[in-house]
Amino acid sequence: MAGRWSNDCVVAEHRDIQACAMGMDCSGNFALLAGYKCLALISLDDPADVVRSISRPYKDNIKNVQWSPIASCKELCALTNNHKVEILRWRLGEGTACVGELLGDHVSMDGHSRFVTDIDWHRLEPNIIASGAGDGWIHIWDIREHRHPATSFSSIAWVNLICWNRVNEHLLASAHAGDLRLWDRRKHSSPIQYISAHPGEVHDLDWSTVREAELVTCGGQDCSVRFFNVWRPEKPKAFLATASPVWRARHAPFGEGLVTSVSSSNNQKDPSGNNSQLLLWKRCRGRDEGPAENSKAKQPIPSAPTASPARRHSTPAASPVHTFAGHTDIVLDFQWRKNRDEPTNYELVTWSMDQSLRIWRIDPLLQKLCGYEPDVESYTELQECDSAAEISIVNNVHKEVEELSVSLGRRGVWGKEIRKKESAPLTEGEEDERSTSFVGSRSLDSGHLCSSFSTLGPPPNNFVWETKAKELGCQRESASEEVAAEAKAEEFTPCAAVEEASTVLEGTPNVKPEVEAITPNEPPAPVANLGQPTPNIPLPPPLPHLTPPVLESSTPYGGGFQDSFVPFPQTSGARFSSAGFLVCFARPSASRCPWPSTTEVMGNSNGSAFSSASSTCSSTSSYVGASIPSTPAAPSTPTPRSLSALGGASIGTFLGVVPSVAPNTVSSNSIDHHSGSSREVNMLQKSFTRNSHLGHSRSKSSQNMVKSKKNVREKKGGADNSSSSTKGWALVTIYDASKLLFLHRELGEQYIFDTKDLPGMCQTNAMVAASVGRKDLVQVWTLAGLTASCFSTPRQSSAPSSIIPRSLAAAAAAGGWMGITAGLLEDEEEQRIALDEELADSEGEDIP
């Protein structure tokens, strides 16, 4: 039942700030409200007072404010400012006197060419932040080196949102209108997954705090919250229908909670006068989802008419637990913090369009309703927990694991082997025993179980042991999915199993030290096994490193263009025009072919290939039935697929058509305009690459480039006369293909039209056809003449032949086809063709 009792709620209005974004620091003590004119730092212990307000003339809205989620850098706060991402460093110490002072200069990271739409701090590594912008780029920055992004992903589409995975440190999700893309930051050439999430724009995106592959989205006007398994993107894993479009949907840090805020309150007013802006849900999973709860739900589940059949058959993903009533307008943002006095209690800090900040207390009952068990939650209690109870849990899990082992077949065997190896060295305390037993039993699941036990530090995301045990089924599901996927892959080696075990362990955020304690005991696993993902398998992360990874600034293909989705440009083509010409162009035959292919050397160089081509053609007497065998050997490497193959060079230089040096030899740093043509071009290419990489306007550099090309050509002019005089790459050839067509202008002009003397007319027309060189039509007209003379006597008296006059009229009118009077044509053209076909048919009949 969606409760509606009043919470202990602190309200603080800040109308003067006009903030549209709120960020809370990781300790939960401060919130930063960002408005048009100023930034206001608020102490959440006394939210009515502004600790410090900094007026900054921001031209644009600050879309997003986010504090670093890592305790060691908690004074860092990032905010978006038009095209830039700015990092502010606040003094948040105990000394109340200078709290809220800005420390040092703020860092500004300028790399986007359009305004930044979203930022997200990395959850595990300090100093790493990702930003997405309207220019289609996602940059990952190390704020210590803020001049260049450490990594960049290029997507053609506008980036709405980005979100780091909570479990896998390499995985980043981004939303582009209604689509999601997943990126692995080690593989920045292209997304590793595409998900079509919503018909409209995705408004919010949140990863599950515990399940690596689970993602929740809301968006559009479709009144739904969708849960995805990102490796099964075809359809949402679960679907939650709501009464109004959802603006935010985020996981709660306890149990299976989920909080949604509604993006407009217009379409459904609550009878009590309160707008149900903010709802807390309990996520229902598979088996234990109770239908009774749904029927009791008052309003958030829409009534039957709006529910499509597809919605109905999928299980309701969550049941409403609580409504936070109070805000009178859209809740723009919300954050969770722990209550200072009672660490078991959470508080929800919300900022709404009504310019009020509220702090809601979540009492244990609500947490319990969300599937949260307070008595095993607290790690102190966990430590003191009755060992009997633990054993029962352990046994439970063992049972589950046993089942799992059976169902997984040989996979289970490996699991047991690992267990033996693992249990020997770790004998000290209960915890170790526990963890070993789990680690051993089943690599994937146990990784999580282990982590929930051995986490002693304050967990940013609480892992709930009890829930974990219950969730084993859920994990089993994902495990078996993975096994199914891997069944496709080749041999499964024990090493790989161990590898995976460690992988999973490392994937859990809180357990790093323990993992490192365990890892050395495992047999060394070849790293090669790490990177053999089939598309369905998440990329296993490598060993954790707390230092930021060395990220390649550019790859050979890097270029940094947004062009891995843009097809490689065509450099040759043939297009028919309406006037019967065939327009052809091609890169010169003498061009260096960067990809090995069977290029025939056609005729001479410099475009005379075309004349040889036409001679080939004219030597072919009749095109009907003529078939010239083509060269059988296929090239080993075909032409590249996408524009990214150019690596930032211009297509002409890439092909070696436009005079330049090979683009691969870009090495020198010296920038000297007068040091020779080759270096100049190099330099320009480089600047060109960088400019567009950073999303800058490249007009200037391109102008330079053209200029330099001219220079180059002038300089080369003396030496290589032939290539500069006729620019082979700029040649267009026009062929007259009209003789290939059924229709011909000259024929149309010269054909005569005479119904009185059909055979004579056919004869004349045959001659006309002969004069134009259409031997096939000569034959047709001759046959038509014969036919006409055969039938002329009996048909003279009766109605005129239906075939001949009509087609003759068509033939006569065909003179207009040339397009000068284009509107006339369709019928006649068509009948003209009909004539040819009919005559061709009659030819077949008559000749025998």
Add this chain to the structure above:
Amino acid sequence: MVSLVKSIDTAHEDVIHDAELDFNGIRLATCSSDHTVKIHDLRNGSQRLIAELKGHDGPVWQVAWSHQSFGNLLASCSYDRKGADSGIHLRVDPSNRAGHAQKWSVGRSKDPSVNSIRWAPHEFGLILACGSSDGAISLLTHSGGVNWDVKKIVNAHTIGCNAVTWCPHSTLSTDMPTPRPTLIKRIVSGGCDNLVKIWREDEDRWVEETKLEGHTDWIRDVAWAKYIGSSRIVIASCSQDRRVIIWSSDNFVSWSALVLKTFDDVVWSVSWSITGHVLAVSGGDNKRGLSQFKGTYLLLI
């Protein structure tokens, strides 16, 4: 059967990506990686540069002349890396203004690469279809003056749409009953999802009518044959997988695929002759071929 008329040195600074003659075969528009579009007048056997159109901020992929009844508009599309405005430019008949091209700002979109533009058959009015690398197909309909209505088929092709073409207006045919069926606008598109899709306008909306699966790599071009003389519908598509496939149907419902040929290299473009029985094919190995539908094949170069 095919004779060389002339070869024109367009003096582009970089490789040419598309060339098209206008309706009367008088003006040749070419576009290139040097960010320009050039128009040459070919009357009287001469070759005269009448306009060099600048304004694009990236390689220009395609040009398209409108039907002359609309005054010879030239549309060009590019990959404007600036990203801000649009890869589509429209210009009014450049030659009538003594080389001064008027630029119409149309089709501003935030999608950097517009890969393909084609005008609708003139019977439908002045409509431009554009396929872009964000996977969408945009349809710009002239609504008087300088105003254009934009309709967008979002996510028509995952990753990107590489080619669009209109269904020719010649739905009429000898063996079709009168009265003629009402004219239905259709377009065919190909994209990075290896699919050829046919879209039909259905009361103000564009709906996916058919999805043709057969290629195993990105589609590079599609061409709809003006296959007059029967009600047969024929579409040619070419792809990165080096194949050209001819799709044919009698009723828009059941389609049969015929692999015309597997070429030696990637096939970049296909183009039907006006009578729809000769197909020009060009590909990455620099060869252009002419192939006659119904099995016979002739390699031009």
